[in-house]
Amino acid sequence: MPELHSAEGTSKKPVPANETGPTNQTEPGAVPAAPRYVITAENLTKTYGDVTAVDGISFSVPAGESFGLLGPNGAGKSTTMKMIGGVSQRTSGNLTIMGLDPEQNGPEVRAHLGVVPQQDNLDEELKVRDNLLVYGRYFGLPMSYLKPKADELLEFAQLTDKAKSKVDALSGGMKRRLTIARSLINEPRILLLDEPTTGLDPQARHILWDRLFRLKEQGVTLILTTHYMDEAEQLCDRLIVVDKGRIMAEGSPAALIRDYSTREVLELRFGSERNASIGAELGGIGERLETLPDRVLIYTHDGEAALEEVSARGLRPLTSLVRRSSLEDVFLRLTGRSLVD
Numbered sequence: 001m002p003e004l005h006s007a008e009g010t011s012k013k014p015v016p017a018n019e020t021g022p023t024n025q026t027e028p029g030a031v032p033a034a035p036r037y038v039i040t041a042e043n044l045t046k047t048y049g050d051v052t053a054v055d056g057i058s059f060s061v062p063a064g065e066s067f068g069l070l071g072p073n074g075a076g077k078s079t080t081m082k083m084i085g086g087v088s089q090r091t092s093g094n095l096t097i098m099g100l101d102p103e104q105n106g107p108e109v110r111a112h113l114g115v116v117p118q119q120d121n122l123d124e125e126l127k128v129r130d131n132l133l134v135y136g137r138y139f140g141l142p143m144s145y146l147k148p149k150a151d152e153l154l155e156f157a158q159l160t161d162k163a164k165s166k167v168d169a170l171s172g173g174m175k176r177r178l179t180i181a182r183s184l185i186n187e188p189r190i191l192l193l194d195e196p197t198t199g200l201d202p203q204a205r206h207i208l209w210d211r212l213f214r215l216k217e218q219g220v221t222l223i224l225t226t227h228y229m230d231e232a233e234q235l236c237d238r239l240i241v242v243d244k245g246r247i248m249a250e251g252s253p254a255a256l257i258r259d260y261s262t263r264e265v266l267e268l269r270f271g272s273e274r275n276a277s278i279g280a281e282l283g284g285i286g287e288r289l290e291t292l293p294d295r296v297l298i299y300t301h302d303g304e305a306a307l308e309e310v311s312a313r314g315l316r317p318l319t320s321l322v323r324r325s326s327l328e329d330v331f332l333r334l335t336g337r338s339l340v341d
């Protein structure tokens with residue numbers, strides 16, 4: 001078995017010789033071309049009774065990309081992940097993973113995938129290292145491979161000193177890292193992460209982001225869902241913004257911000273009574289104005305100049321803040337709603 005991680009955790013992951021994925025037409029004897037896309041979805045749709053959870057979405061993910069699905073609760077992110085993971089049947093549309101249909105080729109597709117579900121489903125009764133060994137046995141992997149692999153993955157997940165602890169003694173962040181370590185036992189080329197850091201404290205999130213970044217450096221394709229804009233900005237090369245089962249926009253975080261927002265945002269708080277009515281007095285400042293219950297947002301390329309204009313009009317906000325635009329602003333522009341409800 002090839003090594004996934006060097007001691008420093010920065011080695012390139014070798015591609016197993018038998019893993020060529022879908023091939024383009026090649027001359028006899030020629031080396032088949034690597035697949036351009038490891039995942040393609042075309043008009044992918046899933047309905048549950050009257051509810052259309054995923055409504056005709058199309059996207060393609062090239063090998064090695066970190067691809068995100070960003071959207072609020074109920075947008076259809078988990079349902080999309082379940083279809084990719086082969087645990088939920090699509091209602092219509094096409095989906096390929098490494099050129100294979102997950103409904104027709106479940107075992108082959110699963111061999112390429114590591115899955116980190118939204119809720120950790122570790123075996124709480126087992127010790128930490130045993131969780132990895134038992135999971136590896138499901139894949140039919142021999143102990144001679146699994147034992148060193150488990151140790152390597154514990155090192156990667158910074159859990160070596162917890163190897164003999166029971167899972168229920170771990171913190172939320174440690175459980176998440178163990179779930180990721182477990183998903184890597186079969187050296188997947190694609191890692192599916194459904195809301196990897198929901199419920200974790202900031203420090204635990206940063207440790208996890210670092211580990212995911214290392215996997216990306218090793219060439220693993222990351223597919224992740226999140227409703228945290230900072231997570232999407234940190235981890236994703238490219239993302240789709242989804243709402244109500246549809247794709248609202250697609251691009252790199254920087255391109256989305258450039259295309260759908262201004263460089264800076266001036267946030268003003270006038271107090272809950274006045275926020276709603278102040279809009280008329282702010283007219284003409286900046287390029288666009290959004291009024292939220294707790295603050296007013298002025299979209300502008302120069303926040304300080306906008307703030308000076310506010311003062312020049314004799315308006316005195318309780319607080320003011322100039323910040324750079326974020327994906328939250330993109331989402332607000334696209335849907336008129338905030339990402340986190």
Ligand SMILES: Nc1ncnc2c1ncn2[C@@H]1O[C@H](COP(=O)(O)OP(=O)(O)OP(=O)(O)O)[C@@H](O)[C@H]1O
Nearest residue numbers: 048051052053071072073074075076077078079080
């Ligand atoms: N098994 C199911 N049966 C019926 N409706 C479902 C089922 N699973 C999801 N849905 C519905 O499909 C829609 C999309 O849900 P989904 O869980 O995919 O959204 P999500 O973007 O992952 O949200 P969250 O962040 O809350 O997980 C929602 O309206 C949800 O209620």
